[in-house]
Amino acid sequence: MKKMILSAAMLLLASQAFCGVTLRYENRDSKKVTMTSKMDGNEREVTFDNATSSVTIQGSGTKCVIETKCGKVELKDGDHVIIKDGCIKMNN
Numbered sequence: 730m731k732k733m734i735l736s737a738a739m740l741l742l743a744s745q746a747f748c749g750v751t752l753r754y755e756n757r758d759s760k761k762v763t764m765t766s767k768m769d770g771n772e773r774e775v776t777f778d779n780a781t782s783s784v785t786i787q788g789s790g791t792k793c794v795i796e797t798k799c800g801k802v803e804l805k806d807g808d809h810v811i812i813k814d815g816c817i818k819m820n821n
Contacts, residue, residue, distance in 0.1 A: 750793045750806045751785045755820065757813040764817075768793040777812055 799816035
């Protein structure tokens, strides 16, 4: 029983170390789009393929800011977005 509890605790701690923001997206531009994301003070490039898919931005937080040609968009883990004309819109 102790081993099971210890294993569960280690698994929980390990999963928290690999956090990030996962986005589901629909790319209506039908071409790859690369944008700059900022998370935890670090900038990274994120590429959205030319289809409907998901992407994970690595970091220790659950929110990120992506800079598009239409301005900055703050997103959180699990958001569903639409990419159209190089801009990101929420898919509600």
